[in-house]
Amino acid sequence: MARRHRPEEHQNHEAWAIPFADLLTLLLAFFVVMYAISSVNAGKYRVLSDSLTAAFRGAPDNPSPIDLTARTPNGVAEQMPIQAMNRIFNAGLPASAHMPLPLARGTERAGDTQPSSVDPRDQEALMQAEALRESQQQLDAVAADMSGVLAAQIRSNVVQVQRRGDAVEVRISADVLFGSGQAEPMPAAVPILQHLADSLRSFPNAVRVEGHTDNVPVRSGTFRSNWELSGARAGAVVRLFSERGLDPLRLAVVGYGEYHPVQPNASAAGRNANRRVAIMILGAASGLPAGQP
Numbered sequence: 575m576a577r578r579h580r581p582e583e584h585q586n587h588e589a590w591a592i593p594f595a596d597l598l599t600l601l602l603a604f605f606v607v608m609y610a611i612s613s614v615n616a617g618k619y620r621v622l623s624d625s626l627t628a629a630f631r632g633a634p635d636n637p638s639p640i641d642l643t644a645r646t647p648n649g650v651a652e653q654m655p656i657q658a659m660n661r662i663f664n665a666g667l668p669a670s671a672h673m674p675l676p677l678a679r680g681t682e683r684a685g686d687t688q689p690s691s692v693d694p695r696d697q698e699a700l701m702q703a704e705a706l707r708e709s710q711q712q713l714d715a716v717a718a719d720m721s722g723v724l725a726a727q728i729r730s731n732v733v734q735v736q737r738r739g740d741a742v743e744v745r746i747s748a749d750v751l752f753g754s755g756q757a758e759p760m761p762a763a764v765p766i767l768q769h770l771a772d773s774l775r776s777f778p779n780a781v782r783v784e785g786h787t788d789n790v791p792v793r794s795g796t797f798r799s800n801w802e803l804s805g806a807r808a809g810a811v812v813r814l815f816s817e818r819g820l821d822p823l824r825l826a827v828v829g830y831g832e833y834h835p836v837q838p839n840a841s842a843a844g845r846n847a848n849r850r851v852a853i854m855i856l857g858a859a860s861g862l863p864a865g866q867p
Contacts, residue, residue: 709740709858716777716855717742723773727766740857744770748786748807748849755794757806759814767811771818774855781815782826783808784852788845789832805829811851 720735720742727733727750734745751763759767774781785804797803808827816822837844 705858712777712779713737713740713742713855713857716779719773719776720744720770720855723769724766738854742855744853744855746851746853747846748851749846751811751851752807755792755797755803757797757803757810759810764814767814768818770853771815771820774815775819777855778824780824780826780856781820782828782854782856783811783815784828784830784854785809786830786834786848786850786852787832788835788848789839790845800831801829803829804831807851811853 714737717735717737721728724733724735724744727746728735732747732750734743736743736745746766750766751759753760785806785808787800787804789800792798792800792803794803797806805827806829808829812825812827815825832839832848835844835848836850837847839845839848
């Protein structure tokens with residue numbers, strides 16, 4: 575009697591694909607979790623974004639690096655806001671592929687539930703840019719206030735108010751404030767300086783008072799040189815400011831003598847312009863301590 579042969583069992587040669595797919599899914603989940611809990615670096619994020627785009631959609635259209643700084647009107651480079659980075663990184667990607675960068679702590683928009691984790695260096699750069707912007711706005715307010723307080727003297731062309739970098743300069747002709755070779759303010763000049771001091775009390779900025787002279791030698795027996803005369807005049811203004819209630823910690827005195835002229839000393843008009851007191855209301859980058867408003 576012939577032996578019956580058992581039919582051969584069918585072998586599934588693609589059974590390996592199921593555990594392999596499970597392994598890939600676990601690896602993907604692992605890297606997603608690692609990425610979610612890590613601090614995002616803008617450069618590495620761009621590399622990852624370009625790699626994913628190249629893998630699924632071909633080579634990126636714009637492989638050149640992107641400058642993550644923006645230029646302010648005065649040429650200062652400041653860190654680009656996170657929202658602007660999102661628009662750049664996600665440009666050209668479908669909405670489903672957008673991956674927003676996390677916002678800095680304290681800057682989440684209403685409705686955002688995404689945890690805030692950003693590079694501390696990026697956050698510090700954003701804070702410095704914001705502080706600089708606020709400092710410039712405050713100096714603009716100082717300049718407008720000084721122009722209003724000294725409007726009559728500005729019209730008489732004895733006072734000038736102008737922005738100079740990170741400061742506001744109030745330039746007053748020394749002939750309005752002091753007699754020839756004298757360092758004590760004339761009685762008519764005291765109300766001008768008092769009104770100026772009252773206005774400065776409204777702002778926390780540091781104030782540096784600079785004294786300047788022409789190149790004519792001092793003939794008074796009180797001062798031996800224009801150095802001493804210019805410093806004494808600046809000191810007299812600072813003393814009056816302090817007596818009017820300005821915090822002395824905000825104040826500084828500089829005597830430049832004849833060595834920083836604004837016009838040549840060859841003419842009487844030039845020498846008159848060089849005899850001046852410059853009151854510099856300084857911004858946050860000045861390095862001098864600011865007081866409380």
